[in-house]
Amino acid sequence: MxxxxxxxxxxxxxxxxxxxxxxxxxxxxxxxxxxxxxxxxxxxxxxxxxxxxxxxxxxxxxxxxxxxxxxxxxxxxxxxxxxxxxxxxxxxxxxxxHMSLGEQNQYWWDVLENGASSRYASFFDIDWQPQEERLRDKVLVPVLADQYGRVLEQGGIKVVRSGSRFQVEAAGQSLPVSPTSLPTFLTRATDYAKSDTLSFLSASFGRLPAAEGADHRTALARHRDKNVLYDLLKRLCAEEPAVCECIDRALAEMNKNVMALDDFLNQQNFRLAYWKAADQQLGYRRFFDVNTLVGLRxxxxxxxxxxxxxxxxxxxxxxxxxxxxxxxxxxxxxxxxxxxxxxxxxxxxxxxxKILEPDEFLRDSWPIEGTSGYDFLNVALNLLVKPDGLAALTQVYATFTGQPTVFPPIAHDKKIAVAQEALGSDVNRLTSLFVQICETNINQRDYTRAEIRRAIRELAACFTIYRTYVVPSRQEITTEDVKYLEEARDCAKAHRQDIDGGLFDFLADVIALRSTGRLEAEFVLRFQQFTSPVMAKGVEDTAFYCFNRLSAMSEVGGDPGSDGTTVDAFHAYQGRMQQTRPATMTTLSTHDTKRSDDVRARLAVLSEIPAEFEAAIQSWSGLNDEFRTGPMPDLNTEYFFYQTLIGAWPLPVDRAKAYMLKAMREAKLQTSWVANNKDFEDAMNRFIEGSLAHPPFLAELETFVNRILHAGRVNSLAQTLVKYTAPGVPDLYQGSELWDLSLVDPDNRRPVDYDLRCRLLAEMKNMSAAQVLERMDEGLPKLWTIHHVLCLRRQHPERFGADAAYVPVAVTGSKADHAVAYLRGDAVLTVVPRWSVALGGAWEDTRLTIPAGEWKNALTGARIAGGPMRVEELLHQFPVALLVREG
The missing domain is CATH 3.20.20.80 (Glycosidases)
Structure with a gap:
């Protein structure tokens, strides 16, 4: 559709x-x-x-x-x-x-209390029958700071009463007690209290019905009976306080008896565990690898x-x-x-x-307007980087860091690593399922669990997109799905020649619906849910912080190994979007981007001056050598740090340290979130503090940034105008209507000064384009551009809608590659420059032909007649041009 x-x-x-x-x-x-x-x-x-x-x-x-x-x-x-x-x-x-866990989530609380008998067990994607028998019919709760037994012996787990209810307290969390386990201590309390009523309640809790599978009627009956029993217990405690004192006595005794407490905890519908157990043993689907976000059905x-x-x-x-x-x-x-x-x-x-990888497009069948705009963001950036400069930066990066310069192998290795570690529990569930499938096929039953596990990891790592969309129940598989699947299968065979190629063939046959059945269908659906977090965690949250040739290109859905794009390819993409998804979202910054649009725009300039960049970082490395602690930080980290400073300067020490800590933990090369390398992190912080207080380095850094500052801002204005006039619905991330040099969250969630923006917008109403340019440092040209094009969209929405064709406009002359021009319908003409440093202001004979009629530049007020026009003349008053046909 x-x-x-x-x-x-x-x-x-x-x-x-x-x-x-x-x-x-x-x-x-x-x-x-x-x-x-x-x-x-x-x-x-x-x-x-x-x-x-x-x-x-x-x-x-x-x-x-x-x-x-x-x-x-x-x-x-x-x-x-x-x-x-x-x-x-x-x-x-x-x-x-997904949903978040915790007591506030009453669905989840009910599941922890009642297990598979919960009214809400069907809401969550939980494996109640995993391979490990000790975890069957239980939810793993990996919150303990140490091994379960040690925490138990040290008194770190206890059962407490709150009114007529009972909870397990551990690691600062409260968890609901299974009502059927209450007789464990209520029976002892009955002996102390000599209460027939408490005896009756204790036995009744133990007899609550168990609901299985889709037995919703029994689950509701259990819930009703359970609440009645708790109400009766509450009344009993109110009428006979001595009974509650006996319950507390029995609880205190159990809490002091490690074996008794362990026996009681084993009766719960959850299993407390060391937090590190989550990676391999978690029994529910999560959002990526976040244990506190549980997948919904x-x-x-x-x-x-x-x-x-x-x-x-x-x-x-x-x-x-x-x-x-x-x-x-x-x-x-x-x-x-x-x-x-x-x-x-x-x-x-x-x-x-939907995160689209390069050359991937949204499925035609999805009845939605489009994506949230990462595809546009990357297309816009690729238009601004210079291909030959990127090639030169590849060598600069290799020389300075000694790191590999081909991205796909790095991405593949990081996907394998994340599948082995953070997503290990997901792999284990898929493996158990596929072992059962193999057991029912005489030609595959001898594949071992270990090699199946390795094969699943490898196949997932070989996918170049987030996932396929095969649906067994509808026998739905597209040629696109088959293409990506076969490419992944062939890649997996090439990478793991130690694994029987027939296993990869069989995996592909199952996913491609050539081998079908109930278990096969379940595997297909779960495997497709698995490849997404492998891509997201392995590439976006790991490899993107490892491969640093030009860090601006490491953006969600992007390819940091790309050599940019041509103007023709850019036009082809926009033309396709106008024909297929004219109401998609276009964006340049989001709450999840690794760097703001202005940071990326400035860093793109480095592709125009690779030699100058190389000379600068070689000099800076020498100047800052005294702040190094032995070999730390490593050269890849240092290279990444210098790009960060260039893109976000001025960058205070506190923000620089916070960002670099997050980036290096994401990279998982020297330190990580689960295994902090304190020596490395301390050394990195000392290096940051020393270098950002070192006058010789700061002087060179500021000179370099000033050299590219204007070009970066021109890049920003170019991609901003394109965002607002290309096919789609433009989105503006909070505060980025002025220059915004934010880095990844939480840096990009700092408070926005709206008083300043209100004042500047009001002042701007009475200014000319020339006056706006004089206040470049305040960000007025960006605000000016956004405001004028938004007003145009409000006055004439039809000029940007589904019926407003996208028409490339040819630019001719010796510097034609430095300009991009296109029409929306026949009434709006966008002209933006690129590679302005390399251009050096010398447009020479470069020109374009404006369609016949009378036009007005919405950004300068200049009136222009249709016909041939030199690009230099068109852009001399303002860095970008927005021409609107009059009449």
């Missing part, structure tokens, strides 16, 4: 990150500014009830209510009313793939309906015009999910956070 365009498609969006320090009321206060800026829709981070203290909202604990830390329902209503008064629409980011209609009721109601009422779907690749069947959502919200603007 290509070319789907909602009747509620925004003209533009402005992303806001809501949290306890920026609430609904704070957002309402800046709504006037956003309206004045020109955006049509406020695009909010998730704001259903999240875990306490959440700074992002993706850790939802209750889909039935608005986040209290943001002001709750009353503040939400005030916010929505203010948007309605200003005729601003609203788009909301929602999270269907969103393919089940009752789960969809309960978790989406509030959102669908807002869409129906018109409070929301659209939604952004977080991580659809985590879902078992993304197409089915989007179809169900579209059925409930036929007019909504729906975009999915």
């Amino acid at each position: 290509t070319n789907h365009v909602s009747t509620k498609t925004p003209r533009s969006t402005y992303r806001l990150q809501l949290h306890k320090d920026f609430t609904f009321d704070d957002a309402a206060r800046i709504a006037d500014y956003l309206r004045e800026l020109g955006v049509s829709h406020v695009y909010c981070s998730p704001y259903l009830q999240a875990a306490p203290g959440s700074t992002h909202g993706y850790d939802v604990v209750d889909h039935r209510k608005v986040n209290e830390e943001l002001g709750g329902k009353p503040a939400h209503e005030r916010f929505c009313q203010r948007l309605a008064q200003l005729k601003l629409g609203q788009v909301l980011d929602i999270v269907p793939n 969103m393919e089940r209609e009752h789960v969809f309906e309960e978790t989406h009721a509030l959102i669908l109601d807002w869409l129906k009422q018109g409070i929301l015009d659209g939604v952004r779907i977080d991580h659809p690749d985590g879902l078992r069947d993304p197409l089915e999910y989007f179809q169900r959502l579209r059925k409930h919200a036929p007019d909504a603007w729906i975009i999915g956070e």
Whole structure:
């Protein structure tokens, strides 16, 4: 279903990150500014009830209510009313793939209390029958700071009473006690209290019915009976306090008896464990490798309906015009999910956070408007980098660091590593499933568990995309799926010639539906959910911090080994988007980008001056040698650090240290999140502190940054104008309407100075383009460009919609490669430069032909007649041009 365009498609969006320090009321206060800026829709981070203290909202604990830390329902209503008064629409980011754990998540609390008999056991993607018998019918809870036995012996686990309820306390967390385990100490308490009522309650708790599988009726009966028993126990304690004293006595005795306490804990529906056990033994699907985010079974209609009721109601009422779907690749069947959502919200603007790899496009069958814009971001960046300069930077990188300069092998190795370690429990579940499949096939039954495990890891690591979309129940597999699968199979065979190639063939046969059955179908669906986190954690969160030739290119969905793109390829991409997804989102910065658009724009200039960059870092390394601690930091880290300073300068010491710590732990080369290398981290911090307090180095750094500063800003203006005029709905990340040199989160979630932005926008109304350029350092040219094009989109939305064709405009002359020009329909012409340092301001004979008619440059006010025109003349008043046909 290509070319789907909602009747509620925004003209533009402005992303806001809501949290306890920026609430609904704070957002309402800046709504006037956003309206004045020109955006049509406020695009909010998730704001259903999240875990306490959440700074992002993706850790939802209750889909039935608005986040209290943001002001709750009353503040939400005030916010929505203010948007309605200003005729601003609203788009909301929602999270269907997972929920956060914890006592606030009553679904999960019920599962921990009642296990597979819980009313909500069907909500979560839990393996109740794993290979390890000791984990069957239990949820692993890996929260302990040490081995279970040691923590138990040291008194780190105890059972406590809270009224008539009981909880296990460990590692600062509370977990619900299984009601059927209560007779363990209630029987002893009965002996002390001589209470027939307590005896009856104890026996009744032990006789609660067990529900299995889809036995929802028994689960409801169990829940009813359990609550009645707890109410009776509460009444008994109120009427006979001595009974409660006997219960507490029995509890205290059990807590002091390690063996008795262990026996009681073994009766629970969860198993407490050392936190390191999670990587290999966790029995539930997570969001990537985050143990506290448990996967939802969103393919089940009752789960969809309960978790989406509030959102669908807002869409129906018109409070929301659209939604952004977080991580659809985590879902078992993304197409089915989007179809169900579209059925409930036929007019909504729906975009999915689908990460597309180079040369991959959104599936035609998905009934949504498009992606959240990472594909556009990378296309825009590739237009700005210079291919021959990238080739030169490859050698610079190799010479300085001694590191490998071919990216795919690095990505492959990091995917293998993450599959072995952080995602080991996922591999184990897939392995157990495939062992069963092999057992039922006489030609495959002799494959061992160990080689199946290795083969699954290898095949997943060989996928060049996030996942395929094969659906066994519908016999659905596309030629695209087959292509990626066969490429991965052949790659796996080449990498692991020690494994029988027939095993890889059989894996491919199962995934391609050439070998079918109930177990095979389950394996296909689970394997596809697995390749996504392998790509995300292995490449984006690891390899992207290891391969540092030009760090700006290490962006979500990007290829840091790319050599850039041609103008023709850029036009071809935009033309395709106009034909297939004209209402997709286009963006340059998000809450998840590794670097802001302005940082990337400045770093792109390095591809124009590789020799100067090489000379600079060689000099800086010598100047800062005295701050090194032996071999630390290594040269790859140092190279990465210098690029970070160039891109984000001026960068205070505290931000530099925080960012470098996160980056190096993500790289997992010298240190990591699970195994901190204190010596390396201390050495790196000393190096950062020393170098950023070293006048000779700072003088050279500032001279270098000043050399490329203007070119970086021109790059920023070029990609910004393209974002607002290319096919799609442009999104602006909070605060980035001015120069924003933020790095990866949490750096990019720092408070935004909206008072400053309001003042500058007001001042700008009475300024000329020349006056705006004089205040370049304040970011006015970026604000100026955004405001003018947003106003144009508001006045003439039809010039940017699904019917406004994208038409490349030829640029001729000796410097033609330095300019990009295109028309939207026949009324808007965009012209932007690239490679401005290499250009040196000498456009020479470079020109383009403006279509016949009278035109006005919306950014300068200049009036221009159609016909041939020199690019230098077009851009001499302002770095980019936005021509609008008059009349």
